[in-house]
Amino acid sequence: MRPTEAMFVLFESPSHPMHVATLTLFDPPPGTAPGAHAAEMVARLRAHTEVAELFRKLPSRPLHGYPWWRFEKHIDLGYHVRHTAVPGDGTMAELLSLVSQMHSMPLDPQHPMWEMHVIEGLTDGRTAVYTKFHLSLTDGASGMRLLHRALTVDPDLQDCPAPWSPSVAAPTLQPSLDPRGVLRSGLVTTRELTAAVPTLIRAGYHGLTEEHLTLPLQSPPTIFNAPTGRARKVAARSWHLKRLRRLAACTGAPLDVVVLTMCAGALRAYLLEQYALPDAPLTAMLPVPLDLGESPTIGPGGNRGIGAMVVSLATDENDPLTRLARIADSVAHTSGIVAALSRTQFQLVSVLTLSPIMLDPVRRVLDDIPPPFNVMISYTPGPARPRYWNGAHLDAVYPIPTLARGQALSITLTSRSGQLHVAVVGDRTAVPHLHRIIGHLDSALTDLDTAARTASP
Amino acid sequence: MRPTEAMFVLFESPSHPMHVATLTLFDPPPGTAPGAHAAEMVARLRAHTEVAELFRKLPSRPLHGYPWWRFEKHIDLGYHVRHTAVPGDGTMAELLSLVSQMHSMPLDPQHPMWEMHVIEGLTDGRTAVYTKFHLSLTDGASGMRLLHRALTVDPDLQDCPAPWSPSVAAPTLQPSLDPRGVLRSGLVTTRELTAAVPTLIRAGYHGLTEEHLTLPLQSPPTIFNAPTGRARKVAARSWHLKRLRRLAACTGAPLDVVVLTMCAGALRAYLLEQYALPDAPLTAMLPVPLDLGESPTIGPGGNRGIGAMVVSLATDENDPLTRLARIADSVAHTSGIVAALSRTQFQLVSVLTLSPIMLDPVRRVLDDIPPPFNVMISYTPGPARPRYWNGAHLDAVYPIPTLARGQALSITLTSRSGQLHVAVVGDRTAVPHLHRIIGHLDSALTDLDTAARTASP
Missing domain, CATH: 3.30.559.30 (Nonribosomal peptide synthetase, condensation domain)
Structure with a gap:
């Protein structure tokens, strides 16, 4: 493990977790009911069982010692990909309150440190996806680019990969604007x-x-x-x-x-x-x-x-x-x-x-x-052309950074x-x-x- | 802080959080819609702004030093009392999957270490309440007794207290079966x-x-x-x-x-x-x-x-x-x-x-x-007579313990x-x-x- 990665592992505390996240909002494909879309998205994501190295990395740390990476062979996608719902009236305010809670929760160091929450229940019919990465894996902007690489400009294309597919998550990520x-x-x-x-x-x-x-x-x-x-x-x-x-x-x-x-x-x-x-x-x-x-x-x-x-x-x-x-x-x-x-x-x-x-x-x-x-x-200008994942249109992207002390x-x-x-x-x-x-x-x-x-x- | 309390503060780690929880299920009062009941419960709970000492305790810890209790004056009930929803079809299996996630999350040591999540969206119409306590505050059985003390045997009684009301949370809790x-x-x-x-x-x-x-x-x-x-x-x-x-x-x-x-x-x-x-x-x-x-x-x-x-x-x-x-x-x-x-x-x-x-x-x-x-x-036998909170009938109680290493x-x-x-x-x-x-x-x-x-x- 590089010292720059180890710092984020060693100095994380229950009071100061070190992760970044991205909140994305998708319009379900025409003809798909909003609730059914979230469940279908979870099922399709969990079907991508081939997982790139980046998403299998797990910090291993001897008692008070210097951490090193080990690579989990079997990834429990039932753990990493989660299905959640917005309570109450399903407003954006209620979604953001849920996301605030999610963003306050530290990742579990005993699993590769990333999570993807597919959130249903917005009254506007959109499906929200909150994706969290530990800073030892990637910074915010690189993580967002990674999510984007799983998307396509073709609204009809099916079989889009998951962001953790080996074809998407290249072993080296470019340094980013974060x-x-x-x-x-x-x-x-x-x-x-x-x-x-x-x-x-x-x-x-x-x-x-x-x-x-x-x-x-x-x-x-x-x-x-x-x-x-x-x-x-x-x-x-x-x-x-x-x-x-x-x-x-x-x-x-x-x-x-x-x-x-x-x-x-x-x-x-x-x-x-x-x-x-x-x-x-x-x-x-x-x-x-x-x-x-x-x-x-x-x-x-x-x-x-x-x-x-x-x-x-x-x-x-x-x-x-x-x-x-x-x-x-x-x-x-x-x-x-x-x-x-x-x-x-x-x-x-x-x-x-x-x-x-x-x-x-x-x-x-x-x-x-x-x-x-x-x-x-x-401020990061993004692509002008629309992007899709298995027919669902990516409507909005909100990066949610870590706050430093x-x-x-x-x-x-x-x-x-x-x-x-x-x-x-x-x-x-x-x-x-x-x-x-x-x-x-x-x-x-x-x-x-x-x-x-x-x-x- | 007593050494027995300090142990749970000092030896908590992101991998081994030390909390217990109780999952309770309530039938909404006659004439109240299930979704409306959860929102009403959250509003009623948040209205109980007078908070007993036990729920205002906050471990304060100098760098590597011995922790002591300080008492938060203002309790942010918008933080401690949360409104959540079961995704998908609203089955018990989906509720328990959500509760499993909640039970895996460590409490934030920068707030008094308890949370109450009011969960709507069960198709059977019940409202679920997941309550989490840090072990330095109380053990599982004492925490459960505390929740029970806010209830009444009178199905018509309104103005039931919140578990953190000073009238409910007596300063000393009995040791328990946990x-x-x-x-x-x-x-x-x-x-x-x-x-x-x-x-x-x-x-x-x-x-x-x-x-x-x-x-x-x-x-x-x-x-x-x-x-x-x-x-x-x-x-x-x-x-x-x-x-x-x-x-x-x-x-x-x-x-x-x-x-x-x-x-x-x-x-x-x-x-x-x-x-x-x-x-x-x-x-x-x-x-x-x-x-x-x-x-x-x-x-x-x-x-x-x-x-x-x-x-x-x-x-x-x-x-x-x-x-x-x-x-x-x-x-x-x-x-x-x-x-x-x-x-x-x-x-x-x-x-x-x-x-x-x-x-x-x-x-x-x-x-x-x-x-x-x-x-x-x-195995703990409970009371035979039904209990209520503001007209809602307590249907089931499931204590969720900590697992030791x-x-x-x-x-x-x-x-x-x-x-x-x-x-x-x-x-x-x-x-x-x-x-x-x-x-x-x-x-x-x-x-x-x-x-x-x-x-x-």
Whole structure:
């Protein structure tokens, strides 16, 4: 077992499980009743008894010793693939409450650490699938790519594979946009991390500060930077991408800046409501590919790597258009500096930004440092063409990340087939009334709309 | 925190959570739709916001230090009381599969360690309630008594309290029939346990062996004495007590011997099917009150204590009536010896019997000792009169125990209102096809019936 995998095994505790998940929603194929579809999906998934190595890995750990991988021969799909139902009226709110509970539960280290829950009972007729992976197996974005590889663009195709089929789960997974991917990809080890600070100073880190790069230590303390536990709340909703595209065209800002401004508006409204808005603007950490501008695909053996950049969310600004302009400015400025940095320099800046997150297993090392950023906002554009699994149309995908100690809120956005899917994940105790952020996201979008229309009649 | 409580906190691991649970089934009050009843029950339970100390206790643990209790002021009932649904066709098998999953999940140490899940969706219209307690709070039987105290004999009474209401959850709970109750009650500490063996030898333990007392070291190795993990399977069913009472009258055996013979027949058939029946008869550990013949109620401060006796299940015997006679003989013989023992001697015999279970947190101490017994069978007669909660009739109660390391099967029986309720709990991997034991219990009862009728026309 690689040290980067072992860290996630060794430092997991009942209070801080280390897993990521994806919530997907499927429309049943035409002519299939919703309840029957869930049962059929479970039966079809369980029929895929040939299981790739990745899904048969089991951490084996001598008493207090270093863990190693063993490979389970027989996989009990009755255990790994589960059939569940939404209670009550079958609303999305009830589904998300169930998913929040599921996401708070640690995986069983005595089975290969993944689970797939097929959930029926949504009144809108869709079938939900909640899939959970341990971080020692894969990070969030790689896990999501894996799930996607089992899908097809052909609505009529049957015999789609399960994500654990050997044809789908290739032995090596690419490192991904998830910040934990940095660790998993082996880019940095703890030793490299702790060595990073003096190197950074030599590399002219102070010079960078003077160029107004938004840097970790400039983030104000917020309720989002509180001690975290294991209980989660998850909220999610989707918006039509064309509303955001129209706003981007109308304001001249890139689509991702519009998305960030929508998030910033929602966080500002939420914190105001909680009497907890700091005077200084909040910062967001955006995971970005390290090789900016390079081809995003790279052959096996290549080391693409991941980095992070921190931008200002201008939450001290009330006017939506001014906020948009300031965020666009911060993103452009930071991207400009990042582009000017050598690959090594950017790696080092990223490492310093992410270190409190990545070092979270090696607790208490950096406890006295102010929050490196306030929230993580990750935006991944997905494929435009629809995807299917045995005739069922994939309607929505919500990635649900792990929260690190001291980072109590995370917003993950994906886009696909003309929709923007947003999942907000928070610590149950640290972030009260989390679902209100979804309402504020909608209001923030409307406010931007109104302001843009007023400005350009 | 007492050392007996701390043990359950300190030695819990993600692979071996330490909780017990009770599954109860309620008939909705006349005129209430099943789905509406579950939602109403959740709302009514969550309205009981005044919470007794026992349900506000939270283990607080400095890094690697000795844990202590702190008391949560505000209890988040939205977290502790959950609303869930049975998937698929809403059969008992599907409910039990859901309960098996729930019972495999460790409690979150960052909240007071109890949960109550109200489960709707059974096609028979009943509402299920799965309640989970950490062993540091209470043992299984005391927890069950606590749930019962919230009930009433009046079918029309409304405003029934929640089990966590201060009027219900008295600050001190009596020690109970659960073998873990011995530990919890403070009767024995680890030091006393390890000191027990030499004391026993001095107390004439070898003399007892010669009197044919069924003793721990006489149990054959079976598949039920295998390493255990965290994943569980739970099976349950109820039978009319009058069938068993008729058999008791017809054969002249006490009711609990008839119950034991039914279990023995089922285990024999199950092991035969698995090609795993040992030549030597299986043994069962029965938890029994230490003060045999004394009043079961004792004032606060009294030390009633619990013991264990091991009896033979005569599983090497094919004929049901001969098996019944041999079990009756083993129970009478063991009870006779137990009655003749001094209280201290019985305590010591019990301690030796239970030590591998109770010492399971202090692992690897007694690993080389053969299984002290093969299965635990616990039979608790319950109240004869029906009980209600806000008009809903309590139809069935199934206690779901923890399995100790190396004890992969447990059968728990309770009787109430003319029904015998049986729950079989097993390790998911060690005990394959666990649900078949339920079928075998039914066949064993029928076989006994037939044999008794043939014998006494």
